[in-house]
Amino acid sequence: MMKNFILYIIVVLVLFSCEKKNIENDVVARVNNSYLYKEEILSNMPDNFNREDSLLFRSNYINAWALEKLLLDKAKINIDDKEGEINKLVETYKKELLIDRYKQAVLQQELDTIITNEDIDIHYKRNKEIYKLNESLIQLQYIHYNKEINDEKELIKLFKSNSKEDVNELISNELEYNSFNFNDSIWVNLNQVIKKLPVLKEVRNIKKNDFIKKEDSLGVYLVSVKDLLKRNEIAPKSYVVPTIKQMILHKRKLELVKKVEKTLIIDAINKKQFEQY
Numbered sequence: 001m002m003k004n005f006i007l008y009i010i011v012v013l014v015l016f017s018c019e020k021k022n023i024e025n026d027v028v029a030r031v032n033n034s035y036l037y038k039e040e041i042l043s044n045m046p047d048n049f050n051r052e053d054s055l056l057f058r059s060n061y062i063n064a065w066a067l068e069k070l071l072l073d074k075a076k077i078n079i080d081d082k083e084g085e086i087n088k089l090v091e092t093y094k095k096e097l098l099i100d101r102y103k104q105a106v107l108q109q110e111l112d113t114i115i116t117n118e119d120i121d122i123h124y125k126r127n128k129e130i131y132k133l134n135e136s137l138i139q140l141q142y143i144h145y146n147k148e149i150n151d152e153k154e155l156i157k158l159f160k161s162n163s164k165e166d167v168n169e170l171i172s173n174e175l176e177y178n179s180f181n182f183n184d185s186i187w188v189n190l191n192q193v194i195k196k197l198p199v200l201k202e203v204r205n206i207k208k209n210d211f212i213k214k215e216d217s218l219g220v221y222l223v224s225v226k227d228l229l230k231r232n233e234i235a236p237k238s239y240v241v242p243t244i245k246q247m248i249l250h251k252r253k254l255e256l257v258k259k260v261e262k263t264l265i266i267d268a269i270n271k272k273q274f275e276q277y
Helices: 002-026 037-044 051-078 085-110 118-127 152-160 164-172 190-196 198-202 235-269
Strands: 027-031 034-038 135-144 177-181 213-216 219-229
Touching: 027 051, 034 037, 034 051, 037 051, 051 118, 085 235, 118 235, 135 152, 135 190, 152 164, 152 219, 190 198, 198 213, 198 219
Parallel strands: none
Antiparallel strands: 027 034, 135 177, 135 219, 213 219
């Protein structure tokens, strides 16, 4: 009986020793009484890292972990929190975080995210004044080509034409151009256009329906201005559709949250869960 007991003690000690060695082998860093284990680093390390990246990540992770622990230990020693202010802040943050998570879950489940063209039209008509431009916008077509191009007169004639056939013919010869744009239905920032077509800097007063021909060392530019809107004018609806969608969604979120909050209060009163004295 005694021999069996002694054998049991020996086995336990051996197992404990092995387990302690395994734990020590897994430890990669220590700060006072805190330990960082290999498993934590591996669980946070991206899968696609090569050996060099892994070593760098490991080193940075250990240093960041150590610094955090050292700062925390110093803070515990040097910061007086007799009033429990930090705990109060933690509790407040925890409550706000939980409430925010709940609201986000409700929004994800119940928010109507489908925005129709009619929704956009109604919002735009009611709120036009908030969509004043901060920059000038332009609708234009342009071609940039080398000076040695064949039959330049025919090219200019086609470019000035409004017929679909002529535009299609221009497009069919697109390989002859350095760059081009034939879609004049899109509004673009004039400053961005000037960066792309620096010759337009020389044009002092660009106007609607202008035809511009300019040359520089890189070639010839033909520009046809379909329309122009200046700063502080009302932005066209097509230009602000992404912003309108964001505004509509934001308004729906606020309305849904208010509805949920109101329903919670009413339900709590009806179920005698909330009473005012």
